[in-house]
Amino acid sequence: MIRFENISKQNSHRILFLDSSAALNRGEKIGLVGPNGAGKTTLFRMITGEEAPDAGQVSIEKQVSIGYFNQDVGEMSGRSAVAEVMDGAGPVSAVAEELAALEAAMADPDRADEMDTIIERYGEVQARFEELGGYELEGRAREVLAGLSFSQEMMDGDVGTLSGGWKMRVALARILLMRPDAMLLDEPSNHLDLESLIWLEGFLKGYDGALLMTSHDREFMNRIVTKIIEIDGGTLTSYSGDYEFYERQRALNEKQQQAQFERQQAMLAKEIKFIERFKARASHAAQVQSRVKKLDKIERFEPPRRRQLVAFDFPPAPRSGEDVAVLRNVHKSYGSRSIYQGFDLTIRRKERWCVMGVNGAGKSTLLKLVAGAAEPDTGTVSVGGSVRMGYFSQHAMEVLDGESTVFETLDSTFPTANQGSLRALAGCFGFSGDDVEKKCRFLSGGEKARLVMALMLFNPPNFLVLDEPTNHLDLDTKEMLIKALANYEGTMLFVSHDRHFLATLSNRVLELTPEGIHQYAGGYTEYVESTGQEAPGLHS
The missing domain is CATH 3.40.50.300 (P-loop containing nucleotide triphosphate hydrolases)
Structure with a gap:
C-alpha cells in the first residue's frame, strides 16, 4: 500500500535515512519508534508529499486516501467544532454550513419579508444534505467528539474559543471521521485525558484501514499495534509484534550482536598475537602470510549501537513528619x-x-x-x-x-x-x-x-x-x-x-x-x- 524503497534523506548535516526500506500494508497497525530527531515526522511528511527523499522513492498505491494528524493544528475559528470536524468529510460540510445559516435566517424577524425565498432554498439544501448522508455524518461527528470528551455545548460553540489542546482533539476527530484507507497519527495520545485515550484505543482497534502512528504512551501503543518500525541511525527495522515484544527483541538482538562482536574480537586478538610473534621467523612466513590474508578478508562485526540513556539517581530526601x-x-x-x-x-x-x-x-x-x-x-x-x-x-x-x-x-x-x-x-x-x-x-x-x-x-x-x-x-x-x-x-x-x-x-x-x-x-x-x-x- 505504502512502500519506502531504498530511501536516503539528509537534514542539514544530519543523515536521517540511508538506503532504508519498509512497508505499510493494508490493515496493518504499525507503531513508529526511535529517539527524538531520528526522523519520525520526516517519514510522515514524505508519505504526504510535503518532503521528498534525496534518493530512493516512496510509492503509494493509486486511489489510496490518507489522513494525517500532527501536532501543528493551524488556525481554527468562526465555526462550531462539529462543522470543523465534518469539514474533513468534503462537500457535505459546505452544505451543512448553508443549512445552519438558513435556519438562523428563518428565526430572524428582520428577514420576514424574505421568508418564502428562504424556506424554498432551505428545502433544496436540506434535500441535498440528506442525499450526501449529512444527518448520519453529523451523528457520527458528534459521537467521535463525545468519545474525545467534548460536551454538547463545546461541540456547538465556536471552535476558536477552545484551548490549543482541545483544538488538537478537533483536528484528530476530523481524521477519525474521515476513516481514510491509511491513517498517519503523530502523537495522537498527547493532550488526551485517560477516558478519551481509552475511547480512542477502542476506535483504532475497530478501524479496518492501515495505521502508522507514533506515541509516547507505551500502554496505548501496546494495545493497538501489531508491528513496530524502528528508526535508528539511518536504518528502518521492522519487528512483528507489539511494543513490549519489540523491546525484548531489541534487547536480545543487542545481546547477540555484543556476543558475536566479543567472540570475533577474541579471535582477532589471537590471530594478531600469532602474527606478531612469528612475523620475523622465516620458518613461519607462509603461515603468517596466509593469516594476514585471512584477516584482511574477514567482515568485521560492529558492537551494538546503544542508545545513551542516563539513569537519574535521587539524592536521599530529608525525612518529613508522618x-x-x-x-x-x-x-x-x-x-x-x-x-x-x-x-x-x-x-x-x-x-x-x-x-x-x-x-x-x-x-x-x-x-x-x-x-x-x-x-x-x-x-x-x-x-x-x-x-x-x-x-x-x-x-x-x-x-x-x-x-x-x-x-x-x-x-x-x-x-x-x-x-x-x-x-x-x-x-x-x-x-x-x-x-x-x-x-x-x-x-x-x-x-x-x-x-x-x-x-x-x-x-x-x-x-x-x-x-x-x-x-x-x-x-x-x-x-x-x-x-x-x-x-x-x-x-x-x-x-x-x-x-x-x-x-x-x-x-x-x-x-x-x-x-x-x-x-x-x-x-x-x-x-x-x-x-x-x-x-x-x-x-x-
Whole structure:
C-alpha cells in the first residue's frame, strides 16, 4: 500500500535515512519508534508529499486516501467544532454550513419579508444534505467528539474559543471521521485525558484501514499495534509484534550482536598475537602470510549501537513528619460550579496518591490547593512539619526565562553546585553536549518539561506534587523518570493519564466522581481490579 524503497534523506548535516526500506500494508497497525530527531515526522511528511527523499522513492498505491494528524493544528475559528470536524468529510460540510445559516435566517424577524425565498432554498439544501448522508455524518461527528470528551455545548460553540489542546482533539476527530484507507497519527495520545485515550484505543482497534502512528504512551501503543518500525541511525527495522515484544527483541538482538562482536574480537586478538610473534621467523612466513590474508578478508562485526540513556539517581530526601498534608472540610467553587464540598483528606509519609476523575472533576484544583497555588473558599489545607514540597505544573514551564540557556537556568538556581554535577543532571534529562547552550525560548514543550523536572529533582523535596509530569516526555525519558521515582523515598500526590506511570508508582487512589469522592487503599492496578474500569468516566 505504502512502500519506502531504498530511501536516503539528509537534514542539514544530519543523515536521517540511508538506503532504508519498509512497508505499510493494508490493515496493518504499525507503531513508529526511535529517539527524538531520528526522523519520525520526516517519514510522515514524505508519505504526504510535503518532503521528498534525496534518493530512493516512496510509492503509494493509486486511489489510496490518507489522513494525517500532527501536532501543528493551524488556525481554527468562526465555526462550531462539529462543522470543523465534518469539514474533513468534503462537500457535505459546505452544505451543512448553508443549512445552519438558513435556519438562523428563518428565526430572524428582520428577514420576514424574505421568508418564502428562504424556506424554498432551505428545502433544496436540506434535500441535498440528506442525499450526501449529512444527518448520519453529523451523528457520527458528534459521537467521535463525545468519545474525545467534548460536551454538547463545546461541540456547538465556536471552535476558536477552545484551548490549543482541545483544538488538537478537533483536528484528530476530523481524521477519525474521515476513516481514510491509511491513517498517519503523530502523537495522537498527547493532550488526551485517560477516558478519551481509552475511547480512542477502542476506535483504532475497530478501524479496518492501515495505521502508522507514533506515541509516547507505551500502554496505548501496546494495545493497538501489531508491528513496530524502528528508526535508528539511518536504518528502518521492522519487528512483528507489539511494543513490549519489540523491546525484548531489541534487547536480545543487542545481546547477540555484543556476543558475536566479543567472540570475533577474541579471535582477532589471537590471530594478531600469532602474527606478531612469528612475523620475523622465516620458518613461519607462509603461515603468517596466509593469516594476514585471512584477516584482511574477514567482515568485521560492529558492537551494538546503544542508545545513551542516563539513569537519574535521587539524592536521599530529608525525612518529613508522618502527616504530610491534611485537608479538613474544604469547600471550593469556581463561579456557580462547586468542585469540593466538605472534603477531607490526609496524606501520610511514603503514600503515593494518584488522583483520578474526568475533565473538570477537580484534579488540578486539588494539587493547587495542596501546593498553595490556590486557596479553599472555606476549610483548611495544612502541610506537615519538615515537609519540603516540589510542585510540577504545566504553568511552571511558562515561567522559564526565555533568554537564559539551559545551563544558565540550572546554574542560577543552584549557584553553589559544581559545574560537573549540573552537566550530569542536564545529561540525565536529555541535554547533552551543545544542548545545554540552547536558550529556553527555543526549547520544545518536551524540553521545557524536562528542564523544569531537573530543577525540581536536583535537590529533592520529600513531597512531590505532580500535575501530568509525563505529558511532553518521550518514551525513554519517561522510563528514566519512572525508574527514578520508583526508588524515591518521599511522598507523592499526582495526576497522570499514563497507565504505565500510574500502575508503577501509585499505592493509593483518590477517585473524584459526580456521585462523590472515593479513596482506595492499594494502587492503580488494584483500583482497576476492584472497579473493573481503567478510568472513573467509564463507569456506566
